[in-house]
Amino acid sequence: MEPGTRQIMEADRVRAPNIRDVARLAGVSYQTVSRVLNNSESIRPSTKQRVIEVIDEIGYRPNQAARALVTSKSRTLGVLTAQTAHYGPATSLRAIEIAAREAGYLISTTSLISSDYDSIVENLEYLMNQAVEGMIVISPQVRVFEAIKQLAIRIPLVTLDSTGRDAPRSLSVDQIAGAKMATRHLIELGHREIVHLAGPQDWIEAEARMRGFLDEIDEADLRTHPPILGDWTAEFGYHAGRELVGYRDFTAVFAANDQMALGLLHAFREAGLDLPRDISVVGFDDIPEARHYWPPLTTVRQDFAEIGRRSIAILLDEIHGDARVDLAQILPELMLRDSTAPFASH
Amino acid sequence: MEPGTRQIMEADRVRAPNIRDVARLAGVSYQTVSRVLNNSESIRPSTKQRVIEVIDEIGYRPNQAARALVTSKSRTLGVLTAQTAHYGPATSLRAIEIAAREAGYLISTTSLISSDYDSIVENLEYLMNQAVEGMIVISPQVRVFEAIKQLAIRIPLVTLDSTGRDAPRSLSVDQIAGAKMATRHLIELGHREIVHLAGPQDWIEAEARMRGFLDEIDEADLRTHPPILGDWTAEFGYHAGRELVGYRDFTAVFAANDQMALGLLHAFREAGLDLPRDISVVGFDDIPEARHYWPPLTTVRQDFAEIGRRSIAILLDEIHGDARVDLAQILPELMLRDSTAPFASH
DNA sequence: CTTAGTAATGTGAACGTACACATCGCCAAT
DNA sequence: ATTGGCGATGTGTACGTTCACATTACTAAG
Structure with a gap:
């Protein structure tokens, strides 16, 4: 290609400035510009200053693709x-x-x-x-x-x-610990018939929460129905709740997340139950809305x-090769609100 | 650098296969491989087949950085x-x-x-x-x-x-249309004193919803207090609601989103009000939980x-240069639920 | 059997950067 | 005055791909 042709093309589509353009305008080599960009030491402050000025002036941006290509990062x-x-x-x-x-x-x-x-x-x-x-x-x-x-x-x-x-x-x-806290809370309130509304079992969190629930039930020598397997949605919680009110062989429900708990509250209230007097409900996650549910939801907070x-x-x-951060689990926290109450036979 | 040195380095850190490796193994030029990758026509099916086999076999992945560099896309x-x-x-x-x-x-x-x-x-x-x-x-x-x-x-x-x-x-x-629908609904139910709980005014959506509300109020020749400027959270809705119950110079609230509406419901119910008999509430968005609030929230759905x-x-x-998709606005939909009721003076 | 035309494939260059190495200039120690 | 050393800067090259152009292989028409 002849030089002439080339110049026309360049004029046609304005090429973004590159490291060499900066170098030329700053009167240094492109490598010096590279050094400035990568905060290399051993570069004279005045030179650095000049380069930075040119960069700002012409609005130069390093080409990430070129960087990635050469560093293979x-x-x-x-x-x-x-x-x-x-x-x-x-x-x-x-x-x-x-x-x-x-x-x-x-x-x-x-x-x-x-x-x-x-x-x-x-x-x-x-x-x-x-x-x-x-x-x-x-x-x-x-x-x-x-x-x-x-x-x-x-x-x-x-x-x-x-x-x-x-x-x-x-x-x-620690999902298991969280589930155990929630379950223990219900047990301590005197509940003996507790239902677990679980999440989808191919979700590891759902599985862990269920395990925590079952472990705690076991430790307290209680019995429970097989957990209901839900899909995390309020809608599912609602339908599960409608189903459940037909039986009434339980006094508390531990839902695997707040949305499903909300659905439960909806179904129970719709059935004319008095919450939390008739049934206690605990959720999981403590989403920001949970404290404004009616009644405000007792739930397990995780950050x-x-x-x-x-x-x-x-x-x-x-x-970067230094695996030093420890994997200590973060402990969840039980948020006590008004959706749980002591069990009183009536 | 001598050839010997080079080979040691290559053996050291296994370089990912590139287009030339594929070409060598398939017995074609690198350009042919490139053509296969870019679905170029005029390439013999048998050649294409062979290249693809090699690609699968050695697990070649095109280097996006190199592509981006040369195409500047x-x-x-x-x-x-x-x-x-x-x-x-x-x-x-x-x-x-x-x-x-x-x-x-x-x-x-x-x-x-x-x-x-x-x-x-x-x-x-x-x-x-x-x-x-x-x-x-x-x-x-x-x-x-x-x-x-x-x-x-x-x-x-x-x-x-x-x-x-x-x-x-x-x-x-169309946020304005949505807000007007919500407001009109309340007016049609007989409400005359309607409060708007708006979103932050530097949010364009919040501004539009407020405009729709005010327009509709205006068209119905009603008066209203200056809207309350919230922050989208249920928490804010709750505090606003507690404030509002002190006055009781309104019979309905249009909240700029569902979360704030939830906070309102909480505050009103906590104050012993009967919803929706005493106060009607409309939200905006129709988040999946809205239909399970108590009472289920009348709100404006947007997709x-x-x-x-x-x-x-x-x-x-x-x-790609062909600006042909039209910008027709998507119309929102009013979801009628139980948080709104006709106004009856009592 | 030649020739033209096209389909299929190959070659050289360029994209913008960082790395390795080379060079230059300066100062202190001998 | 010479040397060594180091801080500061410059030069060559490679990264992996696509584009433009060049070449070869094949097919069909005369």
Whole structure:
């Protein structure tokens, strides 16, 4: 191509300024500009100053693609999540995003539409194609682990679950402890017939909460019906509640999340029951609305934002090779409100 | 560097396979592999087949950074959002992510921590540094537009608001129409003293809902107090409700979102009022929980997922140069439930 | 049997940056 | 005056891909 032609093209589509443009205008070599960009030492303050001025003046932005290409570091972390519209995951995700940005990392999120195996694989492939340096799995489901193993994913991985699975490092609020606290609270109030409205059993959190419930029931030498397996929604809680009022062989319900608890309250009240006198209800999560339900919901609080922040800290540590952040579990907290009351036979 | 040294390095850290490795193993040139990757025509099926087999076999993944560098297309879209933990934005965001992925685009999200001008600029800069090809602003606030203008951002932009501002193309559920529907409903029930619990006024949606309310009040020749300016939370709704019960110079409240409506219900019920006989309440959004509030909330439904999908469609159209998707506003829908009742003086 | 035309494939260059190494200039110690 | 050392800056090259253009293989028409 002749020089002339070239110049016309350049004039045509204004090329974004690059490191050499900056260098030329600042009267230094491109390498010096690179050093400024990467905060290298051994650069004279006056030179640095001059370069920075040129950068600001012409609005130069480093080309991330070129950087990624040469360093073979994408500075991107992948997040695999389901149900992001829910308060918990959404809050964690937001904290993750902010923490990642502060550390200079980009987040690439992928939301599972369906939870079948192929879909999970497809989503993981998507993240791998972004050359993510590490991965966080929020609200993990059992099949996700199979897929990760199957794909032989080798990058650092942090999952937000409580079970300490083999492959990845995991972290979360201690779901089992939370469920036990909730259940114990009901037992201490004198309830003996307690129903558990659980989450979908392929969700690790749901499984853990159910385990905590059953353990506590067991320790108190009580009996219980097999838990009802729900889908986290208020709608399901409502229908389960309508079903339950037909039996009345229980005095309290522990729901695996606040939304389902809300559905229960709705159904019970609609059936003319007096809450919490007739039936006590405990939820899980302590979403901001829970304290304004009627009656205000007794529930187990977990700090979703803190989980998000810590997961990033752990992941970055692992990426940088110093796995020193401890995985101490975060303890949840029982929030006592008005949806639970002592059991009084009447 | 001598060849020998080089080989040791390669053996040291296993380099990911590149297009040339594939080409060598398939017995073709790298350009042919490139053609297969880009679905170029005029390539013999048998050749294509062979290349694909090699790709699968050695697990080759195209290097996105190299692609982005040479094409100067990042295939990334930026999303600027606030309050992502809320149901509405979170739902839209999820739909955006899924739609973008289907179109082969990556989403880079940035959440506004604070809404001051500097913070907005910082977040926009962050997105520009990712070389995003287009931008979506969810739940836009007024200052965002100033910042965009100030930074002279030239990439395609879609905002999710209802006001048809000058610079960008915008799209949303018609907030004003929704607010008018809610207000008219209350008026038709016979209410004459209606209070509006508005959202923060630097939020464009909040402003639009308030405008709709005031317009409708005006058209019905009614009077109203100046709206209460809230912050979207149930907590605020609750405190506003406690304040309001002291006056009792109204018979209905239109809250700018469901969460604040929930807080109102809580406060009113706590004050011993009979809902909806004593006071009618209307919300906005129709989050999934709204129908399970007590009483089930009359509210204005908007389809957040649809907004998300459409915004991507519009943005991609604009990026590809054919701006043909129309911006017809999506109409919201009034969901009649039990939190509103005819006004009867008693 | 030649020739033209097209389908299929190959070659050279460029994208913008960071790394490894080379060079320059200066000052202190001999 | 010479040397060594170090701080500051410059030069060559590679990263993996696509684009523009060049070449080869094949097919059909004369």
